[in-house]
Amino acid sequence: MPTWGHRPVTDTILETRGLTAGYVPDLPILRDVAIRAARGRITVVIGPNGAGKSTLIKAIAGLVPVSAGTVTLEGREITGLRPDRMAAQGIAYVPQTDNIFRTLTIRQNLELALRRAGPGASGRLAALLDRFPALAPKLGDKAGTLSGGQRQFLAVAMALAADPRLILMDEPSAGLSPRATREVLEMAQALAAQGVTILLVEQNVKAALGIADHCYILAEGRNQVDGPARALLDDPVVGEIYLGGRRAETA
């Protein structure tokens, strides 16, 4: 259970309560998970492999069936909404891998993501390119030709197309070089500074805690500890589990 929840309710944009979910009925991967994401902040979920971090984010995005519990966005329940309806609710989800359409060009990827934007879409495309200038010279290339870091940028650009209030990011640093990881996480920080709420799942604990405001630790599909990211970074127990071991070396 959250040990740190003293912020006013109005500040919470996303909340899960008692969330139980899994790919196969009767075999929940998540059990009774409760998290909150505060508006304009970066909330990070960490935990060992198989803790259910990705499942949590997918369950929120409507990609994994929820068998019990609720997901609320600004007080409205959105539990188990179809993934293609999530965008209209203001939620964007950036998968860990395969998060762009390799066979479409970069422009086509962006236009696909923008197609709900209606009139003014061309202005929006220009705005996205302003934010991600690295993509501009490659608009006509197939997205499959992009490097790992550029793919993450494109994926985030697509997520931003629908002007979301909340972005769910599943391990954006997976498979990236340290430099690209830093760039992606800095971008997340910049987005949060502009008022977008970010819920992040990360293996790269040190880097994630470095940019996050609040952190939840999951293990075996359940909440373990949570608290302000900085406090956890300095916490000797967390340090021993996550920062002293092999994981920290790879971070």
Place this chain on the structure above:
Amino acid sequence: MQNLVDGILTGSYISLAAIGLTLVMHILRFANFSHAELLSVGAYAALVFDKAFAAVFPIAATKLAPLSLTLALLAAIVVSMAFTGATAILIDRLVFRRVRDKGNELSMVFASFGMALVMRNLIALGFGLHSQLYSRDIAFAVILSRDPLILVKPDQVFVLGAALVLMAALHLVLTRTTFGFALRAVAENPALAQVNGVDLGRMIAATWVIAGMLAAAAGVFYGLSYQLIPIMGRDLVLPVFAATIVGGIGSVYGAVLGGFIVGIASNLALLVLPSGYSPAVPFLLILAVLILRPNGLFGEARA
């Protein structure tokens, strides 16, 4: 040479049919054995609409020389494409979607196997087992060249031209419209497409409409080139499958190329094999592709 020209003409309707089949096989992930029956549905629907239009507007029944085609038939092709697209969705709702919702992918193949038999024989019961023609008039072939002798019927030129126009239209839709992007996105990664706001159910319906429309056109073109017969689906199913495998399952452009390869190969095979073996030629092509390049010319490996 004549065989090559005939092969290209044959390829034009096999390609059209194969485009729809490859899309269905890729997006719905099953080998649809009833796809060729959509060609029959389209061909016979056009026959009915053609007669109806000609009866209501006798003026539309005059030939557009030098074609044996009439305005009534042209209109009938368009209406039949819409009708067949709707039929494809209806069959999906009645049969395939219900099997799919039970979560059994493999049973879809099986269901389509049964549907092929039902559709083919219902058409036989409705229209008779005998063959029929859109027009009884004899269309004279035009001599393209005397040495080597190449004959082409004006209708065949129309078929090739119309098929190319339809393919070009589909190409524009896929490369220029966000609807086309969405369709390609679903083909590549359905879950990601959903995350990007694409309604999967609607895209599946769209896939069936496209498959049905192109199949209807292919069916009419087959009827114009030869004749209408209820078992035409039985004879076309293997060439159309062969075209998708040659091109690579899921590749629209592969299907186009595969269709022409199958058409040309079948006609060239007549030079070396007795015509009785023609039905086996597509199978030989499938074998060759499986041995040399299992994922087809443009296909990607996918489990």
Place this chain on the structure above:
Amino acid sequence: MIGLISYLVFFATVASILAIAVLGLNLQWGNTGLFNGGVVAFFGAGAYGTLILGSPALEGQLGGFELAYPLALTGGMVAAALLAWAVGALTLRLRHDYLAIATFGVAVAFESLMRNAEWLAGGAKGIRGFERPLRAALGDGFLYNLAFLGFVLCLLVAVYLFLERLVGSPFGRLLRAIREDEDAARSLGKRPARVRLVAFVTGSAIMGLAGGLYASFYAFVSPQDILPVLTFQIWAMLIVGGAGNNRGAIMGTVLIWGAWTGSGWALSRFAPIEAQLYTGSIQFVMIGAVIVGMLLWRPQGLFPERLVVSQSGRSN
């Protein structure tokens, strides 16, 4: 009375032969999840193989080996198995559609080969001149047919027992494991493509046995015996009986073969003369509707597998 009994013997013989083929298909589809769209090719390979190997020399045709009957029958099974091995080796590594399409294609190609290659198997007129085994001892009459029925029933029971033991063995459990979750099976170090190939070839050899029996029962086979509709009939028998269930497969065979012959008889007897031409079409619609209807409303068949192993686990 004797007419009725001899008809029943005839009916039971054909039904038992078809039941053997259905059991072969059950191993492929019911136990392994392989879609064989060209059952008739393997049935036909067995039929033609048996007759070519067992018949005396015929003018202008392959054959004249005059092998002893058990050897000829085995040879037919080997022919079917070889055909299955070739198709399976090429397709079983690929996505499952390829097997469905390639088997369908092999049936089309096989039929067109048999229809045209007179040097091989007499072309459209088929192979005649096969010496029925033990004819000298039993004659050509009722006694022979009764004895043949007994022989077929013995083989049916043998195939049934073989498959029951196979399905209960570790290999059978491996088949189901692969059907249910291929990735899991692979992660346990099993090789799904190889295991499926074994199941596919075994099932096809059993179909070849059925074909060989069929051809020796009539002492004749022609392209008319290997039309695509036979594939559909055998599939309908399996789905009615319940995929995965060998006893159900036999029951389904009796039901569908009874319905097929019964409807054919009724249509020829009671339908107006102008509708007679469409007997086939009506029966084909019925077979197709049985397949689709069973899948929609009773996918487990009329006699479902007792040890319930659902296929729905593979949904995603």
